[in-house]
Amino acid sequence: MTGAIGKPTPYIDAVQKVTGQAMYADDYKFPNMVYVSCLRSTESHAKIKSLELKKAEASPGVIAIVTGKDIPVPFGVLSISRDETAMAIEKVRYQGEIVAAVAAETIEAAEAGVKLINVEYEPLTEFFTPQDSLKTCTPDEQIHAHTKDHKNIHKTAELRFNEPEKELETAKHKQTGEFKFAGVTHGFTEPHSAVAMWNGDETLTIISATQVPHYLQKNLSKVLGLPLHKIQVKKPVLGGGFGGKSDPFPHEMIVSFLSKKIKRPVKCTFSREEVFITHHGRHPTEINMSLSCDAGGKITALDADIIIDGGAYGSFGVVTSYYNGVLLQGPYEINKFGFRTRRTYTNKHQCGAMRGHGAVNPRYAVETLLDMMAHNMKMDPCDLREKNFLSEHSSTVGEFRITSNGIRDCIAAVRKKSDWDSRYGKLPYGHGLGVACGFFISGSALPILWNRYPQTVVHAKLDFDGRIVMFSGASEIGQGSDTLLVQIAAEELGIPMDFVQVEVADTKTTPVDLGSYSSRVTFMVGNAAKTAASNIRNEMVKAISKEKDTTAESLIFRNGRIFTKDKSLDITWEEGVEMAMAGRGAFVESGFYISPKLGGNFKGAGAGLSPSYSFGAFISEVEVNPKTGETNVIKVWGAHDCGKALNPLAVEGQIEGSIHMGLGQTMSEEMRYKNGQQLNANFFDYRIPSSLDTPDMDVTIIESNDPEGPYGAKEAGEGPIHPVLPSIGNAVFDAVGVRMMELPITPDKVLKKIKENV
Amino acid sequence: MEYYHSPDSIKDALSMAREFDGNFIYFAGGTDVQIYRKQKLEKNEHIIDLKSIQDLNSISMKDEVLSLGAMTPLDDIIKSKEIQNYFPLLMEAAKSVATPVIRKTATIGGNLLVRNRCTFYNQSQEWRNGVGSCLRDVGDICQVTGGNNDCYSRNVSDTAAALIALNAEITLINSNEMTQKPLKDIYLPCGIKFHDLDNKNILTQIHVPFRPKKWWYKKLRVRKTLDFTSLTIAATVDNDDMARICLNGVSMAPILIEESLDTLTIESLIKQARKNCKTVDNDLMPLKYRREMINVFLEEWWEYEHHK
Incomplete structure (x- = not known):
């Protein structure tokens, strides 16, 4: 590596962040924008007997109020557990769940409107521990109607290889432990925030603090009944995610629905307390695990029984259930291995x-x-x-x-x-x-949603000014993916980093990337960016070698110059750009990443x-x-x-x-x-x-x-x-x-x- | 801001207090009270900020008595050479409050009168609505004990523990007179009305006449900074071997145990402390552990005191 790769590189957005110029979702303000405040449930598990909106509707400054029945289509990041709606319909499943949303001219007017809504609840049996949720209950007590056997179990994931239990029964060297872990949350600095606009061409634009613009686009399409091509999701500068912004969220559905309804920009920004309520953090977990070794200390078997407390909704829970087990397969060689994870629904904030x-x-x-x-x-x-x-x-x-x-x-x-x-x-x-x-x-x-497309595509554009613009759907969430795109292009093309700029995380202008989750961006987007930038180089090489009558292989791109080893040709980057663009103008090259076919053919083989x-x-x-x-x-x-x-x-x-x-x-x-x-x-x-x-x-x-x-x-x-x-x-x-x-x-x-x- | 007032004399402050009677709060830094306002636990409209009253921000030594203006920032106390040299206990206590940034604004007077805390009270309005409120707010039961008479919210002033152990006195001024009294006497064993100052009085000065032979200080908390105390103990011993041990964070008011080392035993000390502290489960640190730590801390002081 002769360029930017491998060198300690401050992030390209560092200066704008530390000087306060960076625009986070809540920094966006638009003419005629209205503000949303949410009424949240005071009950953990209850039927909504009545919901009285009249006083709130008449409150000064209130423009519109929506409730669960207005946006009834369920959504969720995983297609197999779309169990959540934008707001509670008929019943609430955790304390703090959104029951209604008030849009008003000011945030104060919206908050005042919320206070005027009357809700009557009829309490249902509450389930606060996974142990409660593992028991049989009446159909009426079920947190979700779709769970089996009248229990509040969301998912059971189980895999077994080579009968570990038999090995553990007779093992001479065996250790067993019962472990308990409290739930923890991400603690990112920037609260959730989204602003949606219904555009004159009957399209929706939403600027949201999200790690997953693509999945948000997909879920918005489903919930709003809008074709995908009419939805633009833009991720602005993001103040931390850690997985806590990797789901589509109710407030994103609410502001989008409202902006379409009232034809004005609509913003919702959470308080810190609302961020905690929204949660989606690490599951409280109980693990019973056994491990055996032979006399020499070689691991012979591992078996684990795991219960995770999912809270009121599914989120990534099916994946979490598998990851609790399958990611025990390394870094040690374990040939007799098994686990069972049960994820329960409880009447608490949802985990993810x-x-x-x-x-x-x-x-x-x-x-x-x-x-x-x-x-x-x-x-x-x-x-x-x-x-x-x-x-x-x-x-x-x-x-x-x-x-x-x-x-x-x-x-x-x-x-x-x-x-x-x-x-x-x-x-x-x-x-x-x-x-x-x-x-x-x-x-x-x-991918989370099965399809035949690559996991990411990156476009690199070269124009007359010599600038390379990297177009990627990748979501910079503080991990440095924008800087990575710049470093890779600079490395491939032998140019200083300031020749490279990025356009990112905008579903209208950037090619699809699945999102910043599962530590995928460096590997997948990095590979795609490398291909895109090297394709630009290939095009330049073709043009230069033709014009200067040199062999393509002999051209070196380094330090902003393009030259042959013997320096018989030695031109500036800008001269090379001019040759490459002659007769064709600006051009875009593409790179993509698609994972090779991996894994076994058994159920659950894809997890991990x-x-x-x-x-x-x-x-x-x-x-x-x-x-x-x-x-x-x-x-x-x-x-x-x-x-x-x-x-x-x-x-x-x-x-x-x-x-x-x-x-x-x-x-x-x-x-x-x-x-x-x-x-x-x-x-x-x-x-x-x-x-x-x-x-x-x-x-x-x-x-x-x-x-x-x-x-x-x-x-x-x-x-x-x-x-x-x-x-x-x-x-x-x-x-x-x-x-x-x-x-x-x-x-x-x-x-x-x-x-x-x- | 029509509700914000910044008088530059005590006289003006007291006159504003009369004008906004029943609808104002004093700011003595405001780092804590602001949160009460945000959480709608403090609904009074007007703020009388005492920060512009110059006389109240001072550190002076005269005839070996330390006098502190009530509006002296905690950070100034920590950095004062006189306090570092002659009153290290006070320095340690001030240093254990909140964080460096907060201590630049928070004052000694503000910390002495910091509001009592409880897990079930110091929450947002929505939260309190969810749980059904409590005695100290608009509810009719204590969410901790289930009782309907007493509130057990905790006094969490670290500097109060230190200054009571140092036998400090305070000066109060109202429109008619100036009074001086021992600091410990202002605290009341009640979670709702936790001191006897009313808004017609302004705490202006703190006087520390006493430089102990030995001192000891320890604060229990989860993190090494920021957290309010789960148990603070400050102890002094004078030249006559009289010990003053003050516990805070475990009861509605600071608990002072004053006894000669000639008669005091560790057993009786622990017994008195445990008897006087009305410790209930109103802190995120477990109750059993906090009670246990009263013994452990006192034993640690005892060992320190008797270590030759």
Whole structure:
């Protein structure tokens, strides 16, 4: 690489963000715009007996009020669980569900209108725990009519290979644990916001803080009954997503419907409390897992029974159910493997996808069991793991194709940097080290909605001014995808990055990308962008070699010049552009990415399939005060195999962000409820670690050069979170000898365990 | 802003207080009260901001007595060399409040009179409507205990714990007179009316006459910054071995235990503390653990105090 690839590169949107010039969804204002405020349910599970709107309709400034019956078509990010409507119809399923939406001249008038709506509820039996939801109930009590056997189970996902249960029955070295994880939420800075406009040509434009413009377009089409070609979804600058903006949302349906109805721009921006209510975060999870090894420490079997608490609606839940199991197939070779996940509906805020989707909690469980196993067998926990790593270019029992794999380099790096071999197990009481590993998909190989199209297409345009514009549907959500597009074009064409600009995430002008989820963008969009830019280069080479009578192969594009090795030809980029465009003008080249056919032929084989997987190993160091149970994470060493760091600055940021986010779930974050009502729906009581709580971080980037990734790259945005949590839990064991089977690891739980241990 | 007033003298402030009687609040920094306004827990219309009254923002030492203007920002207290040198307990307590940015605006007077907190009260109006409100708001039961008489919201002032342990006095001014009284006497064991100051009085000065032989301070919270206390203990011992131990965050008012080290035992100290603290499940940290930590903290102080 001679250009921009591989160099630490500040994001192209950094200056506009830090100077306040960046336009987020709520910054957009249009003439005659109206504002929406939502009436939300005060009940967790109840029939709507009556809904009285007259007073609100007469309230000054109120323009229109809509309720569930106005927008009755169900939607959902997965076509198999479209179980949600824009607003509650006939009954509410969680406290905070939208019952009506008031559009008014000002937000104050809309809020005043909301207060004048009278709703009468008839309470139904409430289901707050998955255990309640697993029981049989009356049809009337079912949260959704479509669930089977009169139980509130949304999905059961189960896969078994080679009878692990038989192995576990007789295994000499076996560890079993029951784990419990609180729900956590994304905690992004920018609240959900959307503004919709009904245009003069009978088309809809919506500017929304979304990670998935394409799926929003699809769902809007269904809900509004509008053809796809009449819907334009634009993603403006986005203030964080982490999976929390990867569904189509009720407020997006509401503003779109209203703008069509009243023919004015309509905006809805959530309060922080509404963001917490909207949630879609990590599922509260209970896991019963068993793991066995042979006498040499080779894993022989793994079996897990998992219950996840989905809340009131489906969201990504079917995928989450599978990911809780299938993503246990690495980074260790396990040939006898099985799991069952049951996702229940409960009368709480709905859960969905969040960084490390579905695999974070079971990762904690398996890495804890491995630590228990190592302790029991008197083996070093790093050694035990090293005995079991999957090899490069191998396959898992569920037929995941493993290509590049830098896990051995990862563990070697953190082991050395943390001085593990001379410190683990030897630190004074109250002070400990813990290790854990992980792996994650670099994009799902299958699209959410089945189709025959590529997963992404990128267009590169060259015009007379010498500028390259990269057109991509990819959603920049802070992960650096816009910068990536620029880096790739600059690299392929040998030009400075300031010759390249982007047009992104606009379903009218940019080709389809499926969205920023499942860590797919670097791998898939990166490959497509590389092809598009190299196709521009090919066209230029053709024109230049013809005009200058050189061989196409001899042309080098570097540092803004185009030349032959012997410099017999040496022209500027602009001169090359002029030659390429002579007689044809500006032109566009295209690149796409489509995943190769992967996986087995059994039901559920598609879950977790990816063209490539990232790997990582982390070590954490903690101090535990045995008198108070307070745990202080002092340092985290993280090594992550991202294939090739296209932008090492971004990769480092992703690993550090993963450590911080993982620390939050491990130590202090928790969606707290009482009777379905969240007790901490604000950033004061929902305790995201502060800078003072954040440990020193030592980040190592491992480059295993994936054969199919762009320049060898794989994902780095989600994989690094997985090992963080169990490495802390295992360090607590090394410090004070207690196993933390429940997250978050709050001081009261640690102290209780220490007392029980005495 | 017709509702915002910024008098530059106490006299003007008191005159405005008379004018807007029953429909105003004082701002002594406002970092906390603003949230009450947003959550519609504070519905009074007018704000009388005391920040422009110059006399109230000062740190001075005279005859070994520290005097603080009530509007002195916590950040100034932390950075004051005199306080660092002679009243490190106060410095530690101020430093444990909120965050560096908030401490630039939040004041010592504001922190001493910070409103009591409860998980079921400090919520948005929509939230409170959902749960059916509570005694301290517009409801008729306590959401924590289910009772219909008493509110147990917690006093969460860290600096109150420190200043009571330091035997501080305060000056109050109303239109007729200036009075001085021990800080501890203003707090009331009630979650609804948690101090006896009315709006006709302005807290102007805090006086700390006492430089203890030894001091100790500890605050329990989930994060190392920002969080209100789940338990704060400040303790001092004077030259006559008289100990003043003040607990806060675990009852409606700060709890002071004052006894000579000659007679005090750790058992009796814990017994008195546990008896006097009306600790209920109104904090996100579990009740059992908070009660347990009263013992642990006191034992830690005891060890510190008796460590040769």
